[in-house]
Amino acid sequence: MREPLLRIIDLGRRVGAAWIWRGVSFDVAAGERLALAGPTGSGKTLLLRAIAGLDPVDEGRVELEGREAEGGEAPAFRARVAYLHQRPALWRGTVAENLEAPFSLKANAGKRFDLDRAAALLERLGRKAPFLEARASNLSGGEAQLVALVRALLVEPGILLLDEPTASLDRASASWAEALLTEWVEAAPGRASIWTSHDPDQLARVAGRRIDLEGWKP
Amino acid sequence: MEAVTHEYLRLDTMHVALSALLLLVNVVLSWLLRLGLGARLVVAAARMTVQLVLIGYVLDWIFALERPLEVVILAFVMATLASVAAVGRTSRRFAGVYFDSLVSVLGASFLVTGIALVGIIEVRPWWDAHYLVPLLGMVLGNALTGISLSVDRFVEGLEDRRDGIEARLALGATSWEAALEEIRGAMRVGMIPTLNSMAVMGLVSLPGMMTGQILAGAAPGEAVRYQIVIMFMIASATALGMLGMVLLAFRTVFDRGHRLRLDRVRMPMDWIAWTRRRLPWSRHSG
Numbered sequence: 001m002r003e004p005l006l007r008i009i010d011l012g013r014r015v016g017a018a019w020i021w022r023g024v025s026f027d028v029a030a031g032e033r034l035a036l037a038g039p040t041g042s043g044k045t046l047l048l049r050a051i052a053g054l055d056p057v058d059e060g061r062v063e064l065e066g067r068e069a070e071g072g073e074a075p076a077f078r079a080r081v082a083y084l085h086q087r088p089a090l091w092r093g094t095v096a097e098n099l100e101a102p103f104s105l106k107a108n109a110g111k112r113f114d115l116d117r118a119a120a121l122l123e124r125l126g127r128k129a130p131f132l133e134a135r136a137s138n139l140s141g142g143e144a145q146l147v148a149l150v151r152a153l154l155v156e157p158g159i160l161l162l163d164e165p166t167a168s169l170d171r172a173s174a175s176w177a178e179a180l181l182t183e184w185v186e187a188a189p190g191r192a193s194i195w196t197s198h199d200p201d202q203l204a205r206v207a208g209r210r211i212d213l214e215g216w217k218p
Numbered sequence: 219m220e221a222v223t224h225e226y227l228r229l230d231t232m233h234v235a236l237s238a239l240l241l242l243v244n245v246v247l248s249w250l251l252r253l254g255l256g257a258r259l260v261v262a263a264a265r266m267t268v269q270l271v272l273i274g275y276v277l278d279w280i281f282a283l284e285r286p287l288e289v290v291i292l293a294f295v296m297a298t299l300a301s302v303a304a305v306g307r308t309s310r311r312f313a314g315v316y317f318d319s320l321v322s323v324l325g326a327s328f329l330v331t332g333i334a335l336v337g338i339i340e341v342r343p344w345w346d347a348h349y350l351v352p353l354l355g356m357v358l359g360n361a362l363t364g365i366s367l368s369v370d371r372f373v374e375g376l377e378d379r380r381d382g383i384e385a386r387l388a389l390g391a392t393s394w395e396a397a398l399e400e401i402r403g404a405m406r407v408g409m410i411p412t413l414n415s416m417a418v419m420g421l422v423s424l425p426g427m428m429t430g431q432i433l434a435g436a437a438p439g440e441a442v443r444y445q446i447v448i449m450f451m452i453a454s455a456t457a458l459g460m461l462g463m464v465l466l467a468f469r470t471v472f473d474r475g476h477r478l479r480l481d482r483v484r485m486p487m488d489w490i491a492w493t494r495r496r497l498p499w500s501r502h503s504g
Contacts, residue, residue: 052388053475071474078476079390089381107390148385155389 003066005030005192006051006081006159012059013046020046021216022059028159033185034194035207042213044196045086048161051194052083064158079107082157086164088148090136095122095147098136102155111155121150125176141168149177153184160184160193166202178206226433238263258490277351286345293354297324300358304463307366310373312483318466322365326459327357330451338447356427356448357455360412364456365463368408372464373483375400376471383478393472401464408460412453419449 004027012022020043028034038044049055051062053074061068069077090098096115103113119129125146139147145168152160162181166174185191197203203210241263248255280288301323305315331354335341341349376383379400386396419425420442427448431441473479 054384054387054477056473056475056477056479071476074476075387075390075392075395078388082390083388085381085385085388087381089379089385091382091385102386102389102391105386105389105391105395107392152389 004028005032005065005190007063007066008051008060009063010060011047011050011057011062013043013050013055013057019218021213022218024060024213024216026211028192028194030190030192031185032192032209033182033207034192035203035210036194036196036213037200037203037210038196038213040198042217044213045163047213048083048163048194048196052078052081052161054078054083075105075107079105079155080158081161082152082155082159083161084148084152084163084165086167088141088144088168090139090144090147093136094132095134095136095139096132098147099132099151099154102151108155113154118150118154121153121180122146124180125150126173142170142173145169146173146177149181153180158190158192160191162193162195164196164198166197174202178202182206226435257494261490277347280347280351284347286343289345289347289350292347293328293350294324296351296354296358297327300327300362304362304366304369306486307362308370308373309486310370310377310483311486312373312467312470314470315369315467318463318470319365319369322459322462322466323358323362325462326455327354327361329458330455331357334447334451352427353448353451357451360452361455361459363411364408365459367411368404368460369463369467371407372400372404372467373471375403376478377480377483380478380480387476387478391476393468393476393478396476396478397468397472401468404464405457405460408464409453409457412449412456416449416453419445425449 006028008024008026008028011024013020014022024047026034036044036047046055050057053062053069064077064081091101093101096118099118100113100115102108103111115132119132122131123129127143127146131143134143136144136147145165149165160181165181166177169177181193185193195203195206197206241259244259245256247253248259276292280292298320301319302316304323305311305319308315331350332344334353335344335350339349339353344350376397383396383400387393415423415425425445425448428438428441428445431444432438470482471479
């Protein structure tokens with residue numbers, strides 16, 4: 001059997017003495033679109049953050065292609081396993097500057113910012129070229145979410161951890177984003193995504209497999 | 219015409235007590251405008267008086283001893299108190315903050331004061347308390363302001379812009395890359411008081427040390443030269459101390475896994491408010 005792309009092994013996180021989730025174990029294969037389900041407060045965001053290594057865990061580990069990322073390798077790991085925040089945070093400057101900024105990071109050295117590709121991706125999401133020159137601070141929550149999504153796609157990670165990526169989008173933009181993300185996983189080998197969403201219909205549309213976090217509540 | 223003497227007028231306890239009446243302005247204003255500063259003012263004024271009287275006795279004793287060991291011990295005590303005061307002025311605390319502050323304050327102030335004593339003013343012996351104590355005191359008093367401002371701004375900046383910083387980390391930024399803008403902002407903010415005071419010095423404000431020397435009978439030109447040296451010492455010690463403190467704070471609020479660890483930051487205890495809430499006549503007690 002082929003090695004899974006990403007392995008979550010016995011992950012556990014607690015607050016004080018109480019476990020939020022414990023023993024979380026699953027594999028993500030290349031080409032897979034996984035849905036992470038669970039009611040509000042079940043710790044979906046915390047699990048995605050833990051997978052991305054943005055929060056410490058109390059137990060367990062995460063392996064990418066059979067290797068656990070040591071502390072110092074976290075940036076390289078995150079350049080491949082990118083977490084997209086539910087509350088999109090854009091930096092100062094224009095949309096284009098936001099999209100280009102990650103390319104100045106050491107972990108993305110060797111990748112080149114492609115303005116045409118950025119414009120094409122935004123167009124897929126219903127935003128025409130002048131949008132690139134808009135000030136990030138003037139965008140609505142939904143527009144910011146689109147920019148954050150395109151920003152993550154442009155640096156070409158292998159795995160996208162999507163935390164309610166369409167929560168602030170209108171219905172049309174949400175369906176464009178769904179289509180774009182589904183295509184993105186299939187467009188190249190070695191890609192995968194993990195979605196969280198409150199909308200079971202959406203999870204059924206975008207994901208091939210569903211995991212329920214309730215199963216790991218001690 | 220009366221001749222100008224260089225003997226200064228001596229102040230006794232009565233003069234000092236009279237000047238304390240000036241503080242009534244603050245107390246009355248605080249009461250009229252409901253500023254709630256009355257207790258803090260009285261505590262601060264009493265504390266300042268006690269501290270100054272004590273240091274007066276300590277200096278008398280040390281000047282009379284003329285031994286390096288006691289001077290160096292006093293210097294360490296001064297730096298330690300300054301480092302505690304620097305932390306006291308911050309609105310955020312984190313694990314090891316007192317140690318970090320001590321390392322930054324001590325390192326920066328001793329280095330700069332040492333260079334000034336040995337290499338610039340050429341004091342012989344280098345530990346002569348008449349020079350070492352006031353120079354170090356000036357450097358410490360000013361550097362601690364810069365240090366507390368900068369570390370406060372750094373941690374607050376991380377809190378305020380947490381989402382943006384984590385968005386950088388999530389796309390592969392190292393903790394240094396993610397924090398660099400906040401480090402720069404903190405260094406800028408910490409230098410502002412020094413830059414401001416340099417800008418107006420001599421025009422709007424006559425600095426304390428220069429005023430003191432003039433009152434004690436030094437020629438103004440001489441006092442000015444000392445003041446200029448002191449300002450350059452303050453500027454460099456502040457910058458070094460801030461850099462040390464912010465870098466040490468950076469090591470705490472980010473971990474080895476390039477994670478932002480704001481769970482290591484907490485708010486300090488406000489002892490005056492805490493005591494006030496527990497006073498029998500307080501509306502909040504009970």
